[in-house]
Amino acid sequence: MEIKTSDAGNVKVLEFEGHLDTNTSPDAESAINALIDGGTNQLLIDFSSLEYISSAGLRVLLATAKKLKAGNGAMRICSLNDTVKEVFDISGFSTILSVSSDKDEALASF
């Protein structure tokens, strides 16, 4: 899975290309933790190139969200495809995480 990092003002943007599942989630978690340890407090996760996510990926998102909230930070997720949206709905993550339909909307909400 490809992980692209970029900046948008004070917000760190992480783009995951491919799928977030059992085998790719550890790498995602490492990348995220590296950013947080390096001081990142505002994180945007861009799913526009993400095909699908399994429960292993959901776990990483939940852990990250809790961590950031504990440190008075914020996390947004944007550009979910239909499959990922369905997974978010099934798991209840649509309610507990901040989800936006596109990048601009997400950045504006920080």
Add this chain to the structure above:
Amino acid sequence: MSNSQEKPVVLAVDDTPENLDVVKGVLASEYSVRAATSGKMALKIVEKQVPDLILLDIMMPEMDGYEVCRRLKENPETSQIPVIFLTAMDQTTDEAQGFDLGAADYITKPVNPPILKARVATHVALKRSMDELADAYRLIKRHSERMEQELSVGHEIQMSMVPAAFPAYPDRDEFSLHAMLKPAREVGGDFYDFFLIDDDHLCLVVGDVSGKGVPAALFMAVTKTMIKSHAIDDQSPASIVTRVNDNLSADNPASMFVTLFLAIVNTRTGEFCFTNAGHNPPYVCDANSGVTVMDQRHGPVLGAVEGVAFKEDSRSLCEGDQLFVFTDGVTEAMNPDNHLYSDPRLEALLAKAADAPEQLIGQVVADVERFADGADQADDITVLAYRVDHLQDIEAAATIRLVAKSELPEIERINREFAEFGQSCNIPADAIQRICIALDDLLNNVISYGFQDDEKHEIEIDVTKTDTAVQITVSDDGVPFNPFDRVGPDITLSLEERAIGGLGVLLVTELMDKYQYQRHQGRNSVLLTMHLQE
């Protein structure tokens, strides 16, 4: 009441004491002899103790023998005592009068000792038998009411257990089905059953328990329930029957057994698999009035011996074919001349019979009734008919088998190979994605929790894609592990409250249209189905 321990009591009545001595001499060794010299005295003695037999002289002053006899017979408490007249008179008319009065016998004097002994013995024995009979009759009468009640309990058990609502599946136009159970007066342990195992598979059962009465009805109930509970996660008739037989044989103190015919029909294709355990062979009636007997046998009756491996056979039905299953109450029905209905007669009837199950069954039952012509129905009569009305076209299918080692990194490869397969047979992209998620989570569970040793294990993933669905079977030889047995996570909790974990199975069950776990012959098997837009 008869008392066989003590000597029988004989009362001898004669106004001449010497005659009494003679009688005493002859009988005293085997009988307890009481003596009376007048009718009045005799009646008084009888009042105090009822003798087993009375030897009565006729010519006596004041009250003669006839009068004594008359009085004894008038009193219900003494009317059953056998009375033998002993008299010097031997004219026929006197004998007639004696017998008219109810005397049991008539012996003329002088008495011949062996004859006296013999006649007394005969009549005492006769009386004893009558007394025993009377006791037995009283007992039987007391119990017959209880038996009537038992019969009705047996009936209730039997009739409540067989599905009786017809038409059974009105919304299914691929097949029609009808069945009937005509119980004998005494519950005979027949049963039938039918139930859907899944949308496309119907299980048909007909059985006959040995014996009668409530025990047979209860054994029938146990057997029927066992079959249904095993059939839920086992699609092989041979396997179901093998397991049921082991259960029944293991705990069968009354040594009951049951003959069984079990079939699992694919309602879309008309194919069915069946096992016959000691049951009379069923028939297939085809659309052209041909009647063939399905005489394959796959094992003995159930309940007799543990550890039998039953077999099964398959067969296909075409549109218009009917499967006719029945118990031997049909072919062994008897008419008043003790002739049996018999198989040839049934076959002849089936060849001309109606081609709808309800009508066919009606005809068979009516014909058996006609044949029996009022004779008692000795055994339950059970009939079941299944007709293929309409077959679905066999769909083209693409299949692939993937094999994964029981290591998490393997999941990556499996999903990639599945995605390639999916693209090659035009599974829509979003279906592929959903299935990949389900596979990721399911395989993760199996690999993480399904094996409790350090051995290498393999997981087989079979994929079948038809026009209407993608079906995936994931099977492994790990410990019995049903991933759907877990309670799901509470998805209504807030971010802070949410626990990490538990979501995998939830995603599988929600993303897939159907899911089912089976444990069969040492393997876990998870069947997943995703419907495709037609």
